[in-house]
Amino acid sequence: MEKDLEKQLQIIGMGTEDILTMKELEIIVGDSIIKNNPLKVKLGLDPTAPDIHLGHTVVLNKLRQFQDLGHNAVLIIGDYTARIGDPSGRSSLRPELSNKEIDRNAKTYMKQAFKILDPEKTELVKNSEWLKNLSFEDILGLTSRFTVARMLERDDFKKRFKGNLPIAIMEFMYPIMQAYDSVAVEADVELGGTDQRFNLLMGRELQKDMGQKPQIAVTMPILAGTDGTEKMSKSLGNYIGVSEKPSEIFGKVMSIPDNIMTDYFKLLTRLRPEEIFDIEEDIKKGSANPSIAKRKLSRIIIEYLYSSDDAEKAEKEFDLIFKRKEIPEDIEKFNLKGKIAGNSRIWIVKLLVDSGMAKSNGEARRLISQGAVKINGKKVEDENLELEIDSLNEKILQRGKRHFKKIMTV
């Protein structure tokens, strides 16, 4: 375990939005160092979707940092809570998920989460283990500890209440269940996104009420997506999935706007705080080329998710395509054979559509007129071009800078 209190606090604090309360954290960490007794750091994940993206890894990274400092993670799979769905930030009730879906999601979710976490220091539990055994009486007991007024302090509930939108009583149960999770695992610290602040605080209150030491709530900011403004989300299409190919991740990270780069360093890497400050300074002063820092960022992220080998390969491929404008090594093949019926020639527009390079003839024509189409590096100028099929085998069809297909005719 890291014995230096200052250092621990600095690492824990890196990138956080809020720590409630800092004072308590100092005491509890100091205590754990003296007694050599690792803290129990809780993180609850609701498997409501099968895949996670970098936005989800922000809290996972923080948890990993705790582990690297010598603490233990308690990862709670919210299989029970997922059925209801966290109403945080929601303006309406969300549809219930089936148990089957939840189990399936939980599987892929965990696999992806352990790309970040240290399994040796992770206790994995499902909250159905304790929640499903509560009797109605137990639940009444729990609900009596909370008030409607307190619930309505939460912004999204307040808005809905004022706006005369429905709030199901069940939705009030969500924060209570999450709070009870903290009691069940006796958490010392709970991590969550800023949207979780209310729920984390409820955990504190319930623990106090039930005679436990209240957990410290550590909240992390919401990660911006590749567009640099909206939060990262699948539906906005600005996400980087942890299961994407390394080369894809590399490119996507390189495409984030420069001004959110330091946020990415703080939230997605586990570099030492001094290193991050240095990078930040360099960028501010303009003394270092931002693209070099961004390359480093891309490599680190791929290293965490895959390996340093994969990171290196991804970077090489990136250079190949963008720096030297060459053709990458592994190109998706496209079998033309099935698409042709007895003809010996094919119209270039048709070839583009058949290979999936263009959605319609119109788009194909457009691409040609914009000078975006190349065959083996040679620009196609004429949209009426007819090609001998036999001459096309293994030729590289290119659209724009970064889309390649190898044509196979055998």
Added chain:
RNA sequence: GGAGGAGUGCCCGAGUGGUCAAAGGGAGCAGACUGUAAAUCUGCCGGCGCAGCCUUCAGAGGUUCAAAUCCUCUCUCCUCCA
């Protein structure tokens, strides 16, 4: 149950009888530039072997030489009242 409002291209949103394949923005794609797939600038952005034609403005009918625009019905959403 009653009164009123709204539904337009991937998204937001203008358009109230012809000049509308439909302004503007965003997203996307391409080109230039560069330090990158950043930023910036430019072009494209329904379909069709495309100087022409075809199908679009919630859905179905109707009026008209002509409809996103007018009428009728249906569906969906919102606001107010009970």
